[in-house]
């Protein structure tokens with residue numbers, strides 16, 4: 001705990017524990033990674049297979065568009081269009097197609113329970129669009145009516161007259177039962193939420209559990225999760241059983257059983273305070289008609305004392321050192337803290353006689369606009385990591401959504417950073433066939449930090465693709481989606497979606513390439529270069545320029561080690577080359593899937609450039625889930641980075657790394673051209689069992705196989721080690737990485753070329769190729785045909 005608090009005082013701690021996919025061992029303090037997810041046959045969820053079979057039969061019969069040529073597919077699309085005489089007819093036929101398709105099953109054998117798309121053709125899988133029926137506004141249409149509260153001069157201090165004011169005004173609740181009845185997604189999410197309510201109801205209230213790394217953040221988020229669900233169930237049913245359950249959580253979180261008398265919500269780790277304040281704000285607003293004046297008074301008193309009082313002081317009192325997050329922090333801390341305070345302040349505005357709500361609303365918006373929204377760079381990338389994107393964007397989206405519903409404007413939170421709207425792409429392309437491109441720290445448990453923000457962004461930015469993507473995901477079922485989802489959305493997110501995307505901002509330049517969006521067995525490769533500097537990434541990054549992940553055959557072959565122990569001494573101190581953070585294996589260059597020169601870390605000040613990238617522009621087809629990328633030029637894509645700046649120039653004069661998909665995206669080639677005076681290692685971490693025969697390593701995992709061939713330099717053989725450090729002494733022991741192997745090629749000094757070919761053993765008889773050897777300089781879309 002002392003390490004934690006001294007780091008906070010240094011304003012360096014982004015103290016969150018890495019419990020995601022991890023188990024905390026109390027006795028050692030180590031965070032052990034979860035065992036690789038057990039493979040099981042994917043059970044179809046209720047809305048899956050039966051309805052799909054039905055849909056296939058009906059649609060096949062009606063449209064004649066069964067798994068055929070492109071021509072046949074286009075024909076079925078246009079015949080569907082011809083049969084629709086008006087926009088409403090189109091909307092209603094989209095609705096019935098949607099009802100027939102139902103929801104897709106989710107894989108239980110991928111880390112993120114990715115959706116399982118059956119092999120099927122369906123005219124409804126057309127380009128993403130919103131198709132509201134013309135009677136949408138009279139309470140009869142296929143989506144929520146428009147809000148009638150549209151102040152001409154919005155002010156954050158001027159809230160709508162009716163409640164609820166946050167996230168879901170009454171007109172949305174009024175429309176919901178009808179929309180649930182006609183939309184299979186809303187129907188299934190509603191059922192899941194009620195199921196979760198039953199499960200939460202059987203549990204005692206969330207217990208106060210001060211954890212040295214993340215304070216009571218887990219507790220706050222869990223209270224918020226339960227309160228959201230209870231309050232949702234109350235508003236839909238008006239059954240006081242549910243409001244009583246919410247009150248039980250609320251009462252406990254302000255009782256003498258919960259934390260010390262003066263600082264229950266842990267202002268020293270202000271995320272905890274902000275999330276608990278949001279939980280209270282949601283309950284105060286959504287249950288406003290059932291809570292007694294006395295209950296509301298108790299809640300306001302607790303909010304002021306433990307949340308909004310310290311929150312207002314955060315902006316006005318220079319001595320409030322716990323408010324370091326307000327000064328130039330472009331990351332999740334700023335978003336979550338400003339957001340939680342804003343949500344709670346909006347909830348009690350008008351009832352709060354202390355002035356704290358006003359103070360917060362007069363400061364939080366500008367502060368979030370100066371900091372939080374700047375965490376999205378010019379290409380949409382979140383400056384922290386893929387996992388921290390969840391926390392930061394949820395803070396941002398809750399703040400913007402609460403302000404819009406309560407006061408009629410987002411005050412520029414959505415568009416002051418003109419690139420913010422691209423952040424859904426960061427998520428969509430960072431989401432591989434089985435899991436995320438999860439470089440850097442992974443963060444604590446997510447609880448309420450879902451990816452459903454992209455549904456909100458989809459509506460706000462008119463980007464229906466995000467809505468369609470997210471509605472199929474495992475984390476979609478929670479109360480926010482019931483209101484952020486627009487059931488008039490139609491189409492398939494993958495229809496005409498480019499398979500590749502390059503993110504070019506030098507801060508985090510990276511590339512994403514895949515063979516399909518609808519096949520869990522697809523090939524996916526992502527690689528990053530960018531800036532190593534700790535500060536710009538809020539100290540959640542690794543020294544990992546050149547790092548990559550690869551998915552194929554439903555399995556991750558090259559993967560990440562994730563967070564270290566957030567409690568380890570100076571884990572978040574990374575300003576300098578010799579800073580403690582860079583001594584922990586999982587953060588060191590040794591612990592990454594990249595080139596390691598002279599067994600030394602990459603430079604913290606290291607910068608890289610992308611030399612060249614091209615994509616043949618392959619897009620997945622609409623109308624079907626069945627897709628194979630074209631061979632040749634159209635299906636080709638590559639990306640080449642100059643990583644030289646990340647290495648000590650005394651050791652390496654040039655380090656170039658290229659990655660490309662080959663052979664209709666059945667294979668991956670990673671090629672390095674490296675000039676060193678010291679020699680280097682090519683390294684990759686894998687959960688697979690590795691068996692080596694000279695220059696061929698056979699990786700076995702989850703009953704599948706991948707051969708990794710060291711094509712060049714000739715005469716070099718693979719070796720394998722456990723994922724343990726070779727050099728250096730960290731301030732505390734590393735976490736073990738059980739089951740992880742490092743595949744290594746030891747390459748000598750001078751100018752060397754390394755070519756590593758990834759050959760999955762496809763079970764469809766795909767013939768693998770050995771491509772010609774072409775210098776990176778000579779790479780083109782056709783150079784490897």
Ligand SMILES: *[C@@H]1O[C@H](CO)[C@@H](O)[C@H](O)[C@H]1NC(C)=O
Pocket residue numbers: 176177178180181190191194195236
């Ligand atoms: C939501 O789900 C619950 C539980 O299945 C169900 O009782 C309720 O009727 C559903 N609400 C609506 C509006 O359909």
Ligand SMILES: *[C@@H]1O[C@H](CO)[C@@H](O)[C@H](O)[C@H]1NC(C)=O
Pocket residue numbers: 192193195196199
């Ligand atoms: C909610 O219910 C679903 C379906 O049973 C389950 O998968 C999920 O884990 C539950 N969520 C929580 C937070 O308990």
Ligand SMILES: *[C@@H]1O[C@H](CO)[C@@H](O)[C@H](O)[C@H]1NC(C)=O
Pocket residue numbers: 317318319
């Ligand atoms: C901040 O702390 C200093 C030193 O304790 C004190 O003199 C000053 O009055 C404090 N400022 C405020 C605004 O409380």
Ligand SMILES: *[C@@H]1O[C@H](CO)[C@@H](O)[C@H](O)[C@H]1NC(C)=O
Pocket residue numbers: 021033034035036037111556557558559560561562685686687740
């Ligand atoms: C090993 O599997 C776990 C669980 O799926 C995953 O979190 C981790 O990233 C994998 N490690 C590697 C090196 O692939």
Ligand SMILES: *[C@@H]1O[C@H](CO)[C@@H](O)[C@H](O)[C@H]1NC(C)=O
Pocket residue numbers: 506507531532533536604605606607
């Ligand atoms: C990238 O790193 C360089 C060198 O440390 C630094 O000058 C530059 O400001 C960094 N870029 C960003 C966006 O942080």
